[in-house]
Amino acid sequence: MQDTRPLLIASTDFPAIRRGGISTLQLNLGYLCNLSCVHCHVNAGPTRTEEMDAATADLVIEVLQARQIATLDLTGGAPELNAHFRRIVVAARKLGIEVIDRCNLTVLFEPGHESLADFLAEHGVNVTASLPCYEESNVNEQRGKGVYQQSIEALQLLNGLGYGKSDALPLNLVYNPVGAHLPPPQAALEADYKKQLGDRYGIVFNRLHTITNMPISRFGAVLLAQNQYHDYLELLKENYSASNLDTVMCRSTVSVDWQGYLYDCDFNQMLELPIASGNGNNERRHIKELLQSDFGDLPIKVAEHCYGCTAGQGSSCGGALADAV
Numbered sequence: 218m219q220d221t222r223p224l225l226i227a228s229t230d231f232p233a234i235r236r237g238g239i240s241t242l243q244l245n246l247g248y249l250c251n252l253s254c255v256h257c258h259v260n261a262g263p264t265r266t267e268e269m270d271a272a273t274a275d276l277v278i279e280v281l282q283a284r285q286i287a288t289l290d291l292t293g294g295a296p297e298l299n300a301h302f303r304r305i306v307v308a309a310r311k312l313g314i315e316v317i318d319r320c321n322l323t324v325l326f327e328p329g330h331e332s333l334a335d336f337l338a339e340h341g342v343n344v345t346a347s348l349p350c351y352e353e354s355n356v357n358e359q360r361g362k363g364v365y366q367q368s369i370e371a372l373q374l375l376n377g378l379g380y381g382k383s384d385a386l387p388l389n390l391v392y393n394p395v396g397a398h399l400p401p402p403q404a405a406l407e408a409d410y411k412k413q414l415g416d417r418y419g420i421v422f423n424r425l426h427t428i429t430n431m432p433i434s435r436f437g438a439v440l441l442a443q444n445q446y447h448d449y450l451e452l453l454k455e456n457y458s459a460s461n462l463d464t465v466m467c468r469s470t471v472s473v474d475w476q477g478y479l480y481d482c483d484f485n486q487m488l489e490l491p492i493a494s495g496n497g498n499n500e501r502r503h504i505k506e507l508l509q510s511d512f513g514d515l516p517i518k519v520a521e522h523c524y525g526c527t528a529g530q531g532s533s534c535g536g537a538l539a540d541a542v
Contacts, residue, residue: 222488225433231519234462236481239511241470243290243483243534244277245269246299248475251327252360259487260434261294273477273504274301278308280507290317290470290534292483295324297333310340317343319391319534322371323364334371338378338386345389345426346372351413355395372420381422388422391536393430397440397449399456399529400427403537426536429453429525431484453524461531464538467517477504481517484525490518 247268250261269277281289289309296302296319309316318337325334337344348368349359356365372388375381381388390410394400407425414420430436432449440446467481471492478501480486491501493515502512531538 222433225437225521226488226490229519229521229523231521231523232459232462234465234468234517234519236512236515236517237468238513239284239286239469239471239507241288241290241466242277242280242284242286243292243470243472244296244305245292245472245474245483245486246294246296246302246305248294249298250294250321251298251324252295252321252364259294259483265294267475268299269301269475269477271301273475274305276477276504277305277473280504281309281312281314283508284511286314288315288317290319292319295321295327297324297330298327303336306336306340306342310342315343316340317345320344320346321360322346322348322368325371325374326367334374334378338375338380341386343387343389344375344380345391346375347391347393348372348410349391349393349395351410351417359393359395369418369420372414372422373418376419376421381420384423387424389424389426390422392425392427397430397443397445397452399452400429400532400537403427403530403539424536426534427530427532428534428536429528429532431522431525433484433522434487450521450524453528456528457524458527458529458531461527461538464531464533465523465526466533466535467526470534471507471512473504478502479504479506479512484522485518485520488520488522490520493518 248259248261248265249268251263253262306316324330350356353365375388380386392400392406406427410425432440432446440449472480472483472486474486479492481492492512494500494502526532
């Protein structure tokens, strides 16, 4: 697989930005996943073996107790496949922290995880689920044969538990473009999703988040193989909007990898760009350091991929930035 990392981090004219305080801890529990999606920026899949261990999970819980973290955002891979997923969720919810589970939906039917949907509902976990289109052919092209039908069944299961029917059990969907283009306007696409899924399957959900695909890892390799990489990067740059700089997620989020090392975002995590050390070197910093510091006002590591978060309506793990302000 071709690597876009040297192209992205060699040099950039992206403007300098700095961190604020931490309101969100985004935790990658490992790259193991039951799917291998084309757009996946972490190259997750069934053969990956990287998983967060018990000692690092213990440190996460200690940090949640010590810091004023508002939101714990759990990612993977499929984060639910990690052995420590449930105890981290329970600990965070006892502290009154909002927990987001970045769910691929099909994991709800994995052997040994039949009680997962009930667990999520019992603990009031915000389920943010990937569904890259409401059309079956597009979803199966991006995520694999049969994934669409399982996703529909999973959404119906979650609706049956009360998800998507109020703010008490939020169910949000995530849209990623299938090809090398920017997402359409979020509000209009959300209305289309709600009509199509509602009319066809009786499915309801709270919000749709549109996310721009980053030209890194698996998607970046596809762009290179199809000779679309430079055109796609130029598309991101042509649509750059400085108004998105104030609300990019890296200002208030710390991303933690499966080993406990810290990054400004999970895209930087994949590019091996650790959070700034404060003393000018490039040493990786570990989650245990969050017990002493929130890393406020440090410079954010930027590279060419940052244009993906600031192009058009903007992009974050919470969807379009223009709709989030």
